[in-house]
Amino acid sequence: MMTPSTMASSLQRILYRSKARQIGGAPLEPAAVAGIVETSVRNNADCGLSGILLQVDDTFIQLIEGEQAAIEATFERICVDERHSDLVLIDMTSAETRLFPEWSMAHVGSNGDPMRLQVNRDLKEIYLTIETHPDAALKQMRSLLA
Template sequence: MTSTPTPAPSVQRVLYRSKAKRIGGAPLAPRDVAAIVDTSVRNNRSCGLSGILLKVDDTFIQLVEGEQRAIEATFERICVDERHSDLVLIDMITAETRLFPEWSMAHVGSDADPMRLQVNRDLKEISFTVETHPEAALKQMRALLR
């Protein structure tokens, strides 16, 4: 009698964009974004999530991936977080593999540093394509981390 291999667990992915702001409405400062990323890294590690957070001007674009229950709980927290407004769910899919397995939360943000002009151009391009061509935008996000 042969045993049937256990299929790998599926991965849930959530991709969204939102307007980033401080509680009370002021724009987020770089230290605010760093604090969000630090908290996300800790939280995601503890529940087995991975992903990427992009900040393009005043917009967050984020992909979170992992086990369905953890994704649902995390996305629910994001939806009620006052630092997000105008949240738009772009994609929620089940996949066989993770796109960002090595990062509990990678972060790339727009920056005034002239050495980062290409990164800033790439971020702008992603922000324009993410809703109409999410798969292409995800490939661009992966490329940013190389």
């Protein structure tokens, strides 16, 4: 959980999408995604970042929020990580409050489970609207964790 001191007024938010790939170009396996999430949870907690990683088929959509220096360092690592291709920065902005203060890195992914049909539909809708209506997509991303 983030403390009030990590929620200072210099809060920044970055939103991007990328294609998820194994090193070498093959589709990213679920175990590899789990490893990315596990490492991100630990690293983000250590540097005061919070956020969410969505996986919609072979696409990552990620929001990271925290201090600017920590976001920039994390985004630089993502940009050179071979598991991300076709990376598109959608938005980088200042924020008054965190959208995901209780999550150093939440993860929601689509799958074929019929019990998760609404989640899968929501993920597809976010995927389709993230670049044209990012504010609405961010609200929908937050609702996935409610």
